[in-house]
Amino acid sequence: MRYAVGAGALAVLVAAGGWGWWAGQGGGARYGLRAAERASGPACTGLAGRWPGRLDGHDREGVGVTGAEAWGGGAVTARCGLVSPGPSPDPCMSVNGVDWLLELARSRQSGKKVLVSYGRTPAVEVTISRGVRAVDAVLIDLSKAVAPITQRSHCLDSQGH
Numbered sequence: 001m002r003y004a005v006g007a008g009a010l011a012v013l014v015a016a017g018g019w020g021w022w023a024g025q026g027g028g029a030r031y032g033l034r035a036a037e038r039a040s041g042p043a044c045t046g047l048a049g050r051w052p053g054r055l056d057g058h059d060r061e062g063v064g065v066t067g068a069e070a071w072g073g074g075a076v077t078a079r080c081g082l083v084s085p086g087p088s089p090d091p092c093m094s095v096n097g098v099d100w101l102l103e104l105a106r107s108r109q110s111g112k113k114v115l116v117s118y119g120r121t122p123a124v125e126v127t128i129s130r131g132v133r134a135v136d137a138v139l140i141d142l143s144k145a146v147a148p149i150t151q152r153s154h155c156l157d158s159q160g161h
Contacts, residue, residue, distance in 0.1 A: 030063045030064060030065065030070070030074075031063065031070050031074035031077055033063050033065045033068045033070070033077055033079060034065060034068075034079075035065050035066040035067055035068065035079075035081065036067055036068075036079050036080065036081030036082045036122070036125070037081055037082070037083065038067075038080075038081035038082070038083075038122040039065075039066040039067025039068070039079070039080055039081030039122075040066055040067070040081070041081065041122060043080070043121075043122055043149045043150075044066075044067040044080035044081045044122060045067075046148065047067075047080050047124070047145060047146070047148075047149065048067070050144070050145040050148070051069045051078065051145055052071075052141040052142065052144075052145060054071070055071040055072070055076050055137075055138050055141055055142070056071065056072060056075065056076065056132050056133055056134050056137065056138055057072075057133075058071040058072030058073070058075065058076070059071065061073075063077075065079075066081075067079055067080040067081045068080070072129075072132070074129070075128070075129040075131055075132050076126065076127070076128050076129070076132060076138055077126070077127045078124060078125065078126045078127075078142060079124065079125045080122060080123075080124045081122045081123075082116065082122055082123040082124070082125050083122070083123065084116075084117075084118070084119065084120060084121050084122070084123040084152075085101050085103075085116050085118060085123060088101060088103075090102055090103055090104050091104070092118055092155035093155070094154075094155060095136075095139045095140060095143045096140055096143040096144065096147065097143070097147055097151075098117060098120075098142075098143035098146050098147055098151075099117065099118040099119055099120075099151070099154055099155040100115040100116070100117060100118065100126075100139065100143075101115065101116050101117075101118045101155070102114070102115050103115070103116060110127065111129075111130065112127045112128060112129050112130070113126075113127065113128040113135070114126075114127050115127075115128070115139070117146050117149070118153070118154075118155055119151045119152050119153035119154055119155070120146065120149045120150065120151050120152070121149070121150065121152060122149070124142075124146050124149070126138075126139075126142055
């Protein structure tokens with residue numbers, strides 16, 4: 001298992017619940033989405049043209065929220081512009097060169113998988129509902145879109161590799 005760590009040492013981070021979920025500006029809250037703090041920045045506006053047109057067999061939906069998209073009636077949502085997460089004991093995985101932190105507490109609370117890109121500024125948050133059949137394919141497609149955002153740090157395993 002890999003963990004999100006910083007400065008080469010595993011640190012336990014007790015994160016405040018919902019750090020960034022409600023941090024944004026912006027109007028419409030379709031599927032509970034709100035614009036993240038940095039959603040209007042150049043990295044997120046560039047990402048807007050790279051979001052996949054389809055995920056898990058569902059077309060992309062306009063949500064009217066800067067830096068955010070949804071697919072399948074909100075079965076998958078994505079928001080760009082979050083503050084990059086710090087060190088965490090939560091599992092972290094690399095998908096096509098993009099590290100994703102699986103936020104366990106938020107996932108349990110919401111009933112959806114909540115993943116945040118790790119080591120990229122700004123970060124991208126993805127929620128995936130239980131009914132999504134091809135979670136791996138969803139992360140592969142989203143990783144292609146997120147990869148151009150500069151990565152400054154990586155997930156490490158429990159031995160610091």
